[in-house]
Amino acid sequence: EIVLTQSPxxxxxxxxxxxxxxxxxxxxxxxxFLAWYQQKPGxxxxxxxxxxxxxxxxxxxxxxxxxxxxxxxxxxxxxxxEDFAVYYCxxxxxxxxxxxxxxxxxxx
Amino acid sequence: xVRLVQSGAEVKKPGASVKVSCxxxxxxxxxxxxxxxxxxxxxxxxxxxxxxxxxxxxTYAQEFQGRVTMTRDTSTSTAYLELSGLTSEDTAxxxxxxxxxxxxxxxxxxxxxxxxxxxxLVTVSS
Numbered sequence: 001e002i003v004l005t006q007s008p009x010x011x012x013x014x015x016x017x018x019x020x021x022x023x024x025x026x027x028x029x030x031x032x033f034l035a036w037y038q039q040k041p042g043x044x045x046x047x048x049x050x051x052x053x054x055x056x057x058x059x060x061x062x063x064x065x066x067x068x069x070x071x072x073x074x075x076x077x078x079x080x081x082e083d084f085a086v087y088y089c090x091x092x093x094x095x096x097x098x099x100x101x102x103x104x105x106x107x108x
Numbered sequence: 109x110v111r112l113v114q115s116g117a118e119v120k121k122p123g124a125s126v127k128v129s130c131x132x133x134x135x136x137x138x139x140x141x142x143x144x145x146x147x148x149x150x151x152x153x154x155x156x157x158x159x160x161x162x163x164x165x166x167t168y169a170q171e172f173q174g175r176v177t178m179t180r181d182t183s184t185s186t187a188y189l190e191l192s193g194l195t196s197e198d199t200a201x202x203x204x205x206x207x208x209x210x211x212x213x214x215x216x217x218x219x220x221x222x223x224x225x226x227x228x229l230v231t232v233s234s
Contacts, residue, residue, distance in 0.1 A: 045203075096169050
């Protein structure tokens with residue numbers, strides 16, 4: 001089983017700042033099968049990024065993904081008020097498909 | 109647009125079963141796999157399994173083998189999740205989620221999820 005570890009657990013930032021979230025896999029994620037989701041309180045997760053760096057439909061270009069192998073990042077170039085939420089990475093390279101424990105972005 | 113609408117919250121006693129529905133609209137139901145996930149309070153999502161709506165074939169995560177059943181009704185574009193032998197550990201929000209891959213036959217899925225249903229809260233309590 002591929003274990004995904006996200007860091008940090010919580011980040012306190014201000015609107016307008018740039019942020020990079022980390023997702024580290026316990027073994028190589030083949031074929032770049034890694035996705036990122038955003039979840040706001042009381043809502044279902046929303047797909048942001050798939051295949052490491054492809055933005056889902058309707059996702060603003062301030063969101064970008066990168067990485068390969070075991071180390072992946074989600075970058076938000078300039079935080080908007082609506083970006084404060086929990087972010088999860090997920091791999092789909094092999095079963096079981098697993099998620100990280102999440103990084104919470106909170107307003108400073 | 110694609111929409112997944114799930115059934116309402118459930119409260120069950122330990123040992124009981126629960127059945128959650130997920131009605132799809134905005135696309136041809138049989139052309140995309142449907143996945144089920146759950147999320148316990150304060151935790152990340154957990155993958156439960158998938159169903160191919162075209163032929164009803166299923167793949168379940170090992171953790172749930174033996175007590176999960178996924179079915180579908182193509183006449184109403186609805187997928188179902190049934191979980192038996194409930195314990196307090198099963199208290200969670202349960203989600204259906206569409207696979208993004210277009211499938212016109214055979215095994216074709218990507219196993220990332222877009223979009224998700226709104227969720228169904230299942231509470232197990234004596």
